[in-house]
Amino acid sequence: MNRLLLAWSQIRPQLGQLLIAVATIALGVALAAAILLANASLVRSFEESIDVLAGRAELQVTALAGGPLEEGLVERVRTVAGVGEAAALLLGTAYLEGREQVSVRVIGVDMLDESAVRLYQAGAQVAAMEDPLIFLNRPDSVLFTRALASQRGLEVGDTLGVELPIGREVWTLRGIIDDDAVSRAFGGRLVVMDLFSAQSALGVPGAATQIDVKVLPDHDVTEVGSRLRESLPEHVAVELLADRRAQLAGSLTAFQLVIDLIGAMALLLAVLVTANRLSTVYQERLWEMGVMRALGISRFKLVRDLLAEAFLVSLLAVGIGLPLGFLFAQILVAPVADTMSLNFKEAIATTWVAPRPLPLLVAGLAGVLSALLAALSPAVQAVRRSVVSVLAKGRRRDPQPDSPAKRYVRLGLPILALAVWLLRPFLPQGALAAVAMFLIAAAGALLLTPILRGVAGPIGWLFGISAQIGVEDQSRTPSRALGAAAVLMAGVAIPIWMVGVTESFQEYVVDAVMKIRRGDLVVESQFELGATGAGRPSVSGEVVDIIARTPGVDAVGAAVIAKSMSPKMGILALDPVRLRRAEFGDWALEPGALPGALERVAAGEAILVDTNLQATYDLEVGGPFRVLTPSGAAELLVAGVIRTVPIIPSGDVILSREVYRRLWRDETITRAFVLVGAGHAIHDVRGRIADRLGDRYRLDVKSVDDLSEWFSAAVWAAFSFVRVLVLLTLVVVLVGCGDALAANVLERTRELGSMRALGMSRRQIRVMVLAQALAIGLAGSGLAILVGLAMAVAFTEGFTPAVLGWELEFRPSLGIAFLGAALGTLSCVLGALVPAERAARLSPAVALRYE
Amino acid sequence: MSLVVELENVTKEYGSGVAVSRSLADVSLRVEEGEFVSIMGPSGCGKSTLLNLVAGLELPSSGRVLVGGDDLARMSDRELSDLRLRYLGFIFQSFNLLPRLTVEQNVSWRLGLIGVTGRLARDRTAALLEGVGVPPTAWTRHPSELSGGEQQRVAAARALATEPKLLLADEPTGNLDSQSGRMILDLLRSMNEKRNMSVVMVTHDTYAGTYGHRTVRLKDGRIVRQAGEMAPSVERSEEGQVVPFRRRSD
Ligand SMILES: Nc1ncnc2c1ncn2[C@@H]1O[C@H](COP(=O)(O)OP(=O)(O)O)[C@@H](O)[C@H]1O
Numbered sequence A: 001m002n003r004l005l006l007a008w009s010q011i012r013p014q015l016g017q018l019l020i021a022v023a024t025i026a027l028g029v030a031l032a033a034a035i036l037l038a039n040a041s042l043v044r045s046f047e048e049s050i051d052v053l054a055g056r057a058e059l060q061v062t063a064l065a066g067g068p069l070e071e072g073l074v075e076r077v078r079t080v081a082g083v084g085e086a087a088a089l090l091l092g093t094a095y096l097e098g099r100e101q102v103s104v105r106v107i108g109v110d111m112l113d114e115s116a117v118r119l120y121q122a123g124a125q126v127a128a129m130e131d132p133l134i135f136l137n138r139p140d141s142v143l144f145t146r147a148l149a150s151q152r153g154l155e156v157g158d159t160l161g162v163e164l165p166i167g168r169e170v171w172t173l174r175g176i177i178d179d180d181a182v183s184r185a186f187g188g189r190l191v192v193m194d195l196f197s198a199q200s201a202l203g204v205p206g207a208a209t210q211i212d213v214k215v216l217p218d219h220d221v222t223e224v225g226s227r228l229r230e231s232l233p234e235h236v237a238v239e240l241l242a243d244r245r246a247q248l249a250g251s252l253t254a255f256q257l258v259i260d261l262i263g264a265m266a267l268l269l270a271v272l273v274t275a276n277r278l279s280t281v282y283q284e285r286l287w288e289m290g291v292m293r294a295l296g297i298s299r300f301k302l303v304r305d306l307l308a309e310a311f312l313v314s315l316l317a318v319g320i321g322l323p324l325g326f327l328f329a330q331i332l333v334a335p336v337a338d339t340m341s342l343n344f345k346e347a348i349a350t351t352w353v354a355p356r357p358l359p360l361l362v363a364g365l366a367g368v369l370s371a372l373l374a375a376l377s378p379a380v381q382a383v384r385r386s387v388v389s390v391l392a393k394g395r396r397r398d399p400q401p402d403s404p405a406k407r408y409v410r411l412g413l414p415i416l417a418l419a420v421w422l423l424r425p426f427l428p429q430g431a432l433a434a435v436a437m438f439l440i441a442a443a444g445a446l447l448l449t450p451i452l453r454g455v456a457g458p459i460g461w462l463f464g465i466s467a468q469i470g471v472e473d474q475s476r477t478p479s480r481a482l483g484a485a486a487v488l489m490a491g492v493a494i495p496i497w498m499v500g501v502t503e504s505f506q507e508y509v510v511d512a513v514m515k516i517r518r519g520d521l522v523v524e525s526q527f528e529l530g531a532t533g534a535g536r537p538s539v540s541g542e543v544v545d546i547i548a549r550t551p552g553v554d555a556v557g558a559a560v561i562a563k564s565m566s567p568k569m570g571i572l573a574l575d576p577v578r579l580r581r582a583e584f585g586d587w588a589l590e591p592g593a594l595p596g597a598l599e600r601v602a603a604g605e606a607i608l609v610d611t612n613l614q615a616t617y618d619l620e621v622g623g624p625f626r627v628l629t630p631s632g633a634a635e636l637l638v639a640g641v642i643r644t645v646p647i648i649p650s651g652d653v654i655l656s657r658e659v660y661r662r663l664w665r666d667e668t669i670t671r672a673f674v675l676v677g678a679g680h681a682i683h684d685v686r687g688r689i690a691d692r693l694g695d696r697y698r699l700d701v702k703s704v705d706d707l708s709e710w711f712s713a714a715v716w717a718a719f720s721f722v723r724v725l726v727l728l729t730l731v732v733v734l735v736g737c738g739d740a741l742a743a744n745v746l747e748r749t750r751e752l753g754s755m756r757a758l759g760m761s762r763r764q765i766r767v768m769v770l771a772q773a774l775a776i777g778l779a780g781s782g783l784a785i786l787v788g789l790a791m792a793v794a795f796t797e798g799f800t801p802a803v804l805g806w807e808l809e810f811r812p813s814l815g816i817a818f819l820g821a822a823l824g825t826l827s828c829v830l831g832a833l834v835p836a837e838r839a840a841r842l843s844p845a846v847a848l849r850y851e
Numbered sequence B: 001m002s003l004v005v006e007l008e009n010v011t012k013e014y015g016s017g018v019a020v021s022r023s024l025a026d027v028s029l030r031v032e033e034g035e036f037v038s039i040m041g042p043s044g045c046g047k048s049t050l051l052n053l054v055a056g057l058e059l060p061s062s063g064r065v066l067v068g069g070d071d072l073a074r075m076s077d078r079e080l081s082d083l084r085l086r087y088l089g090f091i092f093q094s095f096n097l098l099p100r101l102t103v104e105q106n107v108s109w110r111l112g113l114i115g116v117t118g119r120l121a122r123d124r125t126a127a128l129l130e131g132v133g134v135p136p137t138a139w140t141r142h143p144s145e146l147s148g149g150e151q152q153r154v155a156a157a158r159a160l161a162t163e164p165k166l167l168l169a170d171e172p173t174g175n176l177d178s179q180s181g182r183m184i185l186d187l188l189r190s191m192n193e194k195r196n197m198s199v200v201m202v203t204h205d206t207y208a209g210t211y212g213h214r215t216v217r218l219k220d221g222r223i224v225r226q227a228g229e230m231a232p233s234v235e236r237s238e239e240g241q242v243v244p245f246r247r248r249s250d
């Protein structure tokens, strides 16, 4: 305690100088806390939404192809030995009318079924319910979550308009579900109806989208699962929910890891800035420390005292950072939720992040550790100088030759990083990526010195002799410059890395999805049916004929999107015209496809698979792929491989709709693309199609461009938090560079004075400092491009398969990299303006007397 | 003969109000072309202040400072810098070499400022370093690897690089042992004699004081005595022509 008091009396007079250190650590802590808090609360709400939908079930029966299955199957499920409870559930979407349309999940539960009540009651504490009999007797009855009701300002007994697959209807709110978990799941946008009412509202009489099963106490879940599989028809799938939860937990962990990594990077940046600042502060006390050493205080004790000071600084920073982080979390949670929703195809929304102790504790500890880490190296360096030299030379620093060890590390680490980099294909991805990223960053830091020297020549040549002197001088004891350049490198590499990854993601996803979905117009239902992105409800195949006969329509190409459970795969079934006419899409196959592959697929003789499916099942072009269909097992010939974003992570097959119709016995379609004939306005044709389909089919007709834009915008919005972080890092770069250069100027006051006495003008001094900043900027940013891009590649190759479930192709966006580097360099030069001016304004006479 | 430096009733004060302190009080001084003037006095008497005023590093509180015939108060920072670069050389007590540049670079950066670069700069630097007696083996080293005497010789070479008319030296021997000190003094004298370069040297070492043609004694900011051999034409130079600075530089 005594020691802390002493430390406090030491830093109090220097508090102003420590402001930057306190602020950056506080910012780092805030960011880390925000990320951890937002993450924790999102994970909770995510898990809750799974639980809410599955209740206490252990097994789930769904349609093999996705979409509806017969409700009556429940009875058959119940007859299987070992089944305890079984209940049917129907999930769909509806749009609440109002100032802005809000999509809600509709859940249909059989309220009269005791089994259903036992399975789901945990998730649904119905509080205010009018007469249950009225609820059941009126098909317009709905229950809202408390969150949704208050959001819409509705009370029990109120009515509201709603868009449903069967048309516009009016719902009456008959009760409120007063359950926190349910309210948090899906952000409370959940509406519960009786199964029968839901079936008619969603236009699927007699259907359910899942049957949840709870096994009897002393029965093995897996066994009951296989028994179910055997006794149910071919077109249904039986899944262990534990498996699904584990799978989701896995991808969640990976996703969290990514966000945590961003938080760690922010803290690293804070460490760098703080280390620079502390080294300046210690520098000013060198003489004082020399005296203390001369008076018999050991190096160890001095370092310990300096660390005690750093500890106080960190306490201050954490005290500011945690409340700030709590506020940040409220802002951060929405974009992160969007990103997660996009990744997991599940709507997640959280409006309020609770202050959980664990994340706050972790962020606080990280802050304290960061400050201590930042203090360690400057403290050791400050006390390492010999007492004599400190007392004789004051705070001047003379160049010291590198120790051999340092030289080996400087040479070895980049080589090691390169080796790991080259060995990538042969090593396990995730862990390796982490190691590679670390090595790349470390190697980058070590390459700074030579690069700093390298840019001296060109800068001197470009900006004249005073610039050259400054840069030469700086490249000799680059500790300050290195500090600044390291901040810059980290600060610019992080945006390049993050923006690089998100840009790749956006471009790749939008590109890959839209590449094979072209045309002028697209027709699809506006409603979704089933759980977790099961897709839009199918539309009657007649629609295709209606559209084809509409004047102005040149061609229609319909598609079915479905899922199959054995083997696990997504199905994209297309009208042959979609494969034959280039206007419908670009079917660039991976090399090695069979000759005439597309035509063979169009003719129904073969299929295409995507790269993910090929990897999942180790498929060969020209070889067979065995699938289980409602019409029995079938062997399909793989004619080629295409790179695209799959419907489900394990991958897709792409086949002719004829084949799908035959094997899966499904006449419906999911979507139809339309080519408008020459001489017809797209807008007119769109109106005509909408008129003809009318209210009967509840379909949306929109232009493909709109679809593509909507899609891009969704992805763009999902990554908005990345842009906020990028902006923050650039501000930190500006402050960090300016700070390091200011320290540089202070340290060289006397030298600057003598240069002025020997004929350097103010302008030349200014140019000199700015040239130093430019050198730091160029060296730091140049390396940042390399490090950032390399980290992005390591990241996409190592982490995204785990996060997304499918492989993402990294598209190095050099434009972004150079923009980031330019912004970083600019920040550095801007940050140097004040120190440069201060150096130029120094009175030479005063500077010469400066000790 | 002509005037290189002329101080007319120069007073220099620091601070303001009650805290004002007077470093120089009503000092007048003339230095002729080719003259070697020693300025002596106890610590804190205003010697460095006087040199700083001559170099235009500070402006007087009152009075005029003329160097090469130009009033420093009327010059812009650029003109002052140019004056210091081409007309003046400065040697400091604590050398003030740039620690991160090599010995060669410490000399050649000033050559760079006057537009001498490349091979020519290398040759000139070599000649200068040889001239002040720094052995070639030391040229690529850093100042911290040299002895004090060697460092001061490098500083002298740096000051002489632009062939100044006037050399200002602020206690150049203050940090040196007597032998190295004598070498520096000899160097200054030979520059003065061979190149007819004026020298104003501040010292509080009596031995060093004997090197000048003339010694000016300062006490509490005032000139108390001028002694020693006058330069041959001091009397005649009342309205002396000056060695103009600007004509050379333009
Ligand atoms: N920038 C300044 N501010 C206040 N006082 C100053 C400043 N520079 C010099 N002085 C004072 O002016 C006096 C003369 O200083 P200086 O010329 O350095 O003396 P010397 O070189 O003869 O030892 C001293 O008392 C010193 O404290």
Ligand SMILES: [Mg+2]
Pocket: B047, B048, B049, B170
């Ligand atoms: Mg002095």
